[in-house]
Amino acid sequence: MPQESENANQPIDAQPHDAQSIDAHWMELACQQARLGEGSVEPNPMVGCVLVRDGQLLASGFHARYGGPHAERVALANLASVTGPTGQTARGATAYVTLEPCCHYGQTPPCTDALIEAQVARVCCAISDPFPQVQGKGIDQLRAAGIQVDVMSPPYAGAVELLAPYWKRVTERLPYVIAKWAMSLDGKMATRTGDSRWISGPESRVHAHRTRGRVDAIIVGSRTARLDDPLLTARQGGPRTPLRVVVDSQASLSCESQLARTARESPVLVWTAANADPGRIEALRACGCRVQQSTSLDSTNVEAAAGVGEEDTLVQLLRYLVDEYRATNVLCEGGGQLLGALFDRQLIDEVHVYVAPKLIGGQSATVPCLGLGMELVALGPPLKVIERLTLGEDTFVRARRRHDVPGL
Numbered sequence: 001m002p003q004e005s006e007n008a009n010q011p012i013d014a015q016p017h018d019a020q021s022i023d024a025h026w027m028e029l030a031c032q033q034a035r036l037g038e039g040s041v042e043p044n045p046m047v048g049c050v051l052v053r054d055g056q057l058l059a060s061g062f063h064a065r066y067g068g069p070h071a072e073r074v075a076l077a078n079l080a081s082v083t084g085p086t087g088q089t090a091r092g093a094t095a096y097v098t099l100e101p102c103c104h105y106g107q108t109p110p111c112t113d114a115l116i117e118a119q120v121a122r123v124c125c126a127i128s129d130p131f132p133q134v135q136g137k138g139i140d141q142l143r144a145a146g147i148q149v150d151v152m153s154p155p156y157a158g159a160v161e162l163l164a165p166y167w168k169r170v171t172e173r174l175p176y177v178i179a180k181w182a183m184s185l186d187g188k189m190a191t192r193t194g195d196s197r198w199i200s201g202p203e204s205r206v207h208a209h210r211t212r213g214r215v216d217a218i219i220v221g222s223r224t225a226r227l228d229d230p231l232l233t234a235r236q237g238g239p240r241t242p243l244r245v246v247v248d249s250q251a252s253l254s255c256e257s258q259l260a261r262t263a264r265e266s267p268v269l270v271w272t273a274a275n276a277d278p279g280r281i282e283a284l285r286a287c288g289c290r291v292q293q294s295t296s297l298d299s300t301n302v303e304a305a306a307g308v309g310e311e312d313t314l315v316q317l318l319r320y321l322v323d324e325y326r327a328t329n330v331l332c333e334g335g336g337q338l339l340g341a342l343f344d345r346q347l348i349d350e351v352h353v354y355v356a357p358k359l360i361g362g363q364s365a366t367v368p369c370l371g372l373g374m375e376l377v378a379l380g381p382p383l384k385v386i387e388r389l390t391l392g393e394d395t396f397v398r399a400r401r402r403h404d405v406p407g408l
């Protein structure tokens with residue numbers, strides 16, 4: 001069955017009339033389609049496609065899983081499956097695609113071939129693909145075959161948001177970092193004794209577990225690993241099994257911890273210092289943890305670790321996750337020191353904050369984003385709130401950094 005949105009086939013007079021708004025209308029539908037692949041398609045991008053002719057939706061599709069067919073081929077197949085061999089084809093239609101169609105053989109054949117074969121008249125893309133094997137070549141191939149290709153300018157904002165994690169990995173060799181914490185109304189994420197169970201309510205925790213199930217890795221600081229003894233698994237399930245990572249310069253993670261005891265069932269990476277105790281490293285490996293030593297982390301001085309010209313250890317870790325695990329989305333779950341270190345290095349792309357109706361108080365109670373922080377409010381990173389939810393008694397706020405995409 002074609003994947004169709006309920007509001008897509010509104011009567012034609014309820015749809016916008018100017019060309020730009022018409023494109024935006026159908027591209028929004030393509031974005032909604034693309035989002036359905038979240039968590040299942042990475043490290044590929046989420047892509048959606050809708051086929052439209054004479055203001056009518058013919059069919060739509062999305063890239064549903066890594067290694068599976070791409071959105072354009074799915075939309076064309078969906079059209080064929082309802083109309084049959086003698087029914088209407090995509091000939092003369094416009095294909096709205098959230099990303100420039102691919103033109104190379106990867107896990108699947110090029111989408112440009114499918115669109116050319118289907119004789120679509122026009123392809124409208126939300127944005128061109130920064131992937132080195134595409135980068136405008138898909139557009140060139142379609143144009144060479146006589147198809148009109150329009151790349152939206154500025155790029156369609158909905159698609160830019162959708163593609164931000166893919167864009168970051170491809171253009172910066174860094175994953176998209178989501179910082180998550182639960183806090184009281186007075187902004188504390190633990191009491192002065194380090195107790196944080198539970199600040200947020202059960203509905204918030206279920207919600208947070210769903211996020212875990214769509215990311216590639218979850219990172220915590222060594223103190224959180226020690227005080228909270230978390231499991232860091234996605235108890236609600238989800239399309240991915242995240243790698244669990246502890247930033248732990250002294251390789252101090254206990255072999256009795258929940259993380260170490262479950263390391264053979266679900267992977268755990270201990271990110272430690274070049275001069276960490278070899279005995280500790282051996283012990284952790286013996287209980288199934290993966291241990292990686294960072295050249296810019298010093299077990300005797302975490303703050304002054306990176307040497308001259310050396311990449312910061314957190315950047316090193318994030319690049320390692322991209323290179324070894326093809327990580328696109330990484331979730332940092334605290335505590336305050338680790339979140340603060342990521343914040344100071346401008347490595348956070350998105351924040352997920354659960355605010356609970358509690359007061360904790362205390363000068364020495366942990367707050368999110370410790371570290372140096374901003375000198376002036378006006379210098380803080382520009383954030384945009386993209387979601388607000390009420391979860392039981394709590395309020396969830398999701399905000400993301402505005403992204404540097406050419407033309408936006």
Ligand SMILES: NC(=O)c1ccc[n+]([C@@H]2O[C@H](COP(=O)([O-])OP(=O)(O)OC[C@H]3O[C@@H](n4cnc5c(N)ncnc54)[C@H](OP(=O)(O)O)[C@@H]3O)[C@@H](O)[C@H]2O)c1
Pocket residue numbers: 180181182183188189190191193194195196199220221222223224225227228247248249250252299302313314333334335336337338339341366370
């Ligand atoms: N409410 C929430 O959402 C939430 C979430 C998580 C934690 N918490 C609470 O937060 C508290 C722990 O937070 P915390 O701020 O004390 O500790 P943390 O951030 O969990 O861990 C800090 C430790 O991580 C290690 N580390 C290694 N490299 C680092 C780097 N570049 N930057 C920063 N840290 C680095 C250091 O330990 P080594 O020297 O050993 O390497 C450092 O002492 C606990 O009470 C926990 O319950 C609350």
